[in-house]
Amino acid sequence: xxxxxxxxxxxxxxxxxxxxxxxxxxxxxxxxxxxxxxxxxxxxxxxxxxxxxxxxxxxxxxxxxxxxxxxxxxxxxxxxxxxxxxxxxxxxxxxxxxxxxxxxxxxxxxxxxxxxxxxxxxxxxxxxxxxxxxxxxxxxxxxxxxxxxxxxxxxxxxxxxxxxxxxxxxxxxxxxxxxxxxxxxxxxxxxxxxxxxxxxxxxxxxxxxxxxxxxxxxxxxxxxxxxxxxxxxxxxxxxxxxxxxxxxxxxxxxxxxxxxxxxxxxxxxxxxxxxxxxxxxxxxxxx
Numbered sequence: 001x002x003x004x005x006x007x008x009x010x011x012x013x014x015x016x017x018x019x020x021x022x023x024x025x026x027x028x029x030x031x032x033x034x035x036x037x038x039x040x041x042x043x044x045x046x047x048x049x050x051x052x053x054x055x056x057x058x059x060x061x062x063x064x065x066x067x068x069x070x071x072x073x074x075x076x077x078x079x080x081x082x083x084x085x086x087x088x089x090x091x092x093x094x095x096x097x098x099x100x101x102x103x104x105x106x107x108x109x110x111x112x113x114x115x116x117x118x119x120x121x122x123x124x125x126x127x128x129x130x131x132x133x134x135x136x137x138x139x140x141x142x143x144x145x146x147x148x149x150x151x152x153x154x155x156x157x158x159x160x161x162x163x164x165x166x167x168x169x170x171x172x173x174x175x176x177x178x179x180x181x182x183x184x185x186x187x188x189x190x191x192x193x194x195x196x197x198x199x200x201x202x203x204x205x206x207x208x209x210x211x212x213x214x215x216x217x218x219x220x221x222x223x224x225x226x227x228x229x230x231x232x233x234x235x236x237x238x239x240x241x242x243x244x245x246x247x248x249x250x251x252x253x254x255x256x257x258x259x260x261x262x263x264x265x266x267x268x269x270x271x272x273x274x275x276x277x278x279x280x281x282x283x284x285x286x287x
Contacts, residue, residue: 015268017051023267024055030234031261037081039219039264040066048268049073058101060262064091071098081216081260083129084110093117096124104129104177104216106150108164111171118170127177127216128165130158130200134180134192150178153196159203166208175214175257176200187237191244193217198248205254216260217241 027036037058041048044061049070052059058079061067070080078101084092092110095103096117105111106129118124129150151158165173176197180189194217201212241259249256 015048017047020048020267021051021055023263024052024057026234027261027263027267028056030238031259034238034259034261035214036261036263037079038267039262040070041264041268044069046073049075053079060264062091064094067091067094067098067100077101081262084114089113089117101125102127102174102214105161105165108161111161111165111168115168115170123170123172125172125174126165127175127214128158128161128173130176130178130197132178132180132193132196134189134196153200158200159207162200162204162208166210173210173212175212175216175260177216177218177260179218179262187240190217190237190241194241194244195248198245198252198254201254201257202252211255213255213257214260215245215257216262219262219264219266 037060038052039060053075059070060081062083077099080100082095082100083104102125104127131150131152151161180193
């Protein structure tokens with residue numbers, strides 16, 4: 001099985017099934033109580049969806065093509081996380097019609113578009129994309145879309161968007177989503193992001209009486225070094241994250257939210273002879 005990019009010198013990605021499955025299992029073992037959602041690689045294909053599904057992971061998608069492929073490959077829509085900011089009104093409509101479990105919103109205008117698509121008497125679960133201002137900086141990197149959009153904590157835009165979201169009966173704000181940046185080489189950005197997100201969750205409860213149930217910390221761990229993906233390293237990361245989250249929530253008087261992780265290139269990148277990064281700046285010809 002191969003997926004080729006049509007260029008003068010085509011690059012073929014031949015994924016290693018055993019290696020990809022092993023890395024999925026490593027994440028599943030390190031984070032048994034978390035929702036592990038694999039970020040769809042730029043050249044997503046049916047077998048990769050099937051391997052991810054069989055290993056107990058969900059999938060994050062950003063386009064109608066990826067969404068349709070995931071469903072066609074047997075992944076239940078409830079296990080799909082859509083980042084709406086990377087798509088068009090069409091992808092939001094498709095997500096609502098298919099019953100995608102959660103949609104990550106990046107702006108107030110996007111929430112208005114989504115609310116207009118939700119059937120009367122129903123609610124769509126959403127998370128708000130927040131820039132924690134840690135890691136690689138204010139605008140963090142995430143996948144082929146380049147700089148990941150979101151709302152800042154420091155300038156109050158995230159709080160303003162939350163206030164508008166909670167007034168929309170069609171949407172149910174269930175949590176926050178953030179990203180510490182592209183391949184941080186230390187745990188510190190993750191721990192700092194946890195502290196900032198817990199602080200925002202505490203303010204949301206104080207201002208709106210809402211206890212957010214989910215916290216999506218994204219992905220981004222290094223993929224160049226295979227050692228970064230060993231079970232002991234992942235277990236250490238999981239232990240530190242859980243401890244920081246539990247401590248912060250105890251200090252704020254919050255219930256500990258469910259944790260979501262979004263491994264991407266660290267799972268898919270080493271799965272073939274061509275590093276996943278080589279596809280990141282090229283438009284998908286199947287879009």
